[in-house]
Amino acid sequence: MSDEMNSKVVVTGAEGVKSPTMEKVNLLGLSPQKLQDWFVSIGEKPFRAKQVLKWIHQLGISDFDLMTNISKDLRKKLHTLACVKAPEVMQQLDSSDGTRKFLISIPGGNVVETVFIPDGERGTLCVSSQVGCSLDCSFCATGKQGFNRDLSAAEIIGQVWIAAKSFGQLMPDGPRKVTNVVMMGMGEPLLNFDNVVDSMALMMDDNCYGISKRRVTLSTSGVVPALDKLGQYTDACLAISLHAPNDELRNELVPINKKYPIAMLLDSAQRYIEGLPDSHRKITIEYTLIDKVNDRPEHAYELAELLKEVPVKINLIPFNPFSLSNYKRVSNNALRRFQDILISAGYTTTIRTTRGDDIDAACGQLAGSVNDRTRRSERYRNTLQSAVDEPVRLIQ
């Protein structure tokens, strides 16, 4: 039985006493294949999976009694063995530009963030995969929060369920607001491999959200062994968090680069994209521009040279300052100059506009609240405090 099937929700009896016999399987996070296997394992026909997937993911129904095309006996059995339980929304924040952020409570005193960004007909949901992140990229607010744990598949797909429900998408003939999903929220998706690929399978399944494989994107900072096997499990789009044109600079910004350097990462990414059944797909290269760190023309020329054999499009992201970082936002001049060099070199190069500033939902600002098991957040706060204290001591 899979991890997800084993991650059972413990319900409490009337007296509030936990009973192992009352543990239930949370069907929300079971991939189509795993749900089918589960029905077979309880002596039911595999087609029940399709029926239940539609009730849960297309109609937003979590109460088995409302699943009217299922016999009363099976509904009773489902009540005994299973549940449909999404994580709890603590707060929903709506920006003046239409961006919507959800603060989602994760057991253990944690909060993760999910952000919906509307753009014309397109509505992109940025989904978190872990509580915090263990990789500590130097420009990332999530990394500074430390790490607690991986999210379960139910907690990942639950973010899509919650967002779609908030827009009425999970109603018959309701408006379709969430058209795209990017695994770019808190966490490194490839370090939570099984739960992320199961969730992406649900996003793309026609009995669930039916989002096209060209509209679901996994973004990685470069966990090469996991990327090497990704193609066996999904055909979603791929984004690489690159942020530097050479290993020396990337080692500083994205420390996992010391283990899996740029050449190794680009080779693996290219194998993934070339292994997809449909041709002409490109890897998205994400490059966060930081003032006087990686924003000079020579960096742009070096990047153009680095990527010349790789099918890519480039997305430039102006760094969004946050309290635990000394980096500054790139100037508009440097940003335009960087883009012009890449366009002149023949690359499709877009600039990600900052959205949801008034609700701290911009790229790189997702911090949630992490019950940090690494003590990294404490170290950063202490460093910051020392820097603040320093001038005071000098005056004394």
Ligand code: SF4
């Ligand atoms: S950029 Fe991504 S991989 Fe790096 S610390 Fe932030 S969440 Fe983790």
